[in-house]
Amino acid sequence: MDELRDLSQIFNTAAERFSQYKGKDFVLPQVFKDQVKEINSNTITYNKFSEIIETKGTQNGVLNIFLPNQWFISHLISLISIMNCCDIKRKHSKLLQKKG
Numbered sequence: 296m297d298e299l300r301d302l303s304q305i306f307n308t309a310a311e312r313f314s315q316y317k318g319k320d321f322v323l324p325q326v327f328k329d330q331v332k333e334i335n336s337n338t339i340t341y342n343k344f345s346e347i348i349e350t351k352g353t354q355n356g357v358l359n360i361f362l363p364n365q366w367f368i369s370h371l372i373s374l375i376s377i378m379n380c381c382d383i384k385r386k387h388s389k390l391l392q393k394k395g
Contacts, residue, residue, distance in 0.1 A: 300379050300382070300383075302376070302379055302380070302383070305375060305376065305379055306376065309375065309376070313368075313369075316365075316368070320344045320363070320364065320365070321344075321364055321365075322343055322344065322364070323341065323364050323367065327367075328341050331367075334348060336351065337349060337350045337351060344363065344364055345361055345362060345363050345364060346361075346362050346364070346367070347359050347360070347361055347362075348360040348362065
């Protein structure tokens, strides 16, 4: 079985990086842009300091949502935490099924 990640280490690293934020705008790394090309099947267009999420609305057509890069970074901490918690739950469920 895969080793579980230490959530306290993940939280501490995220908190440390978040506390280093100087309040200035920044460019997202290309590796991030390459890996995050859409959200919930909605296309993302990356600008230098912002993104446009093009939603696929059914009532009024397309809705463009403009977001600064800081939005991604601030929400990334929560997303990483949730993903790791889901991974732990999945692995524990597999263990319980094997023992049950």
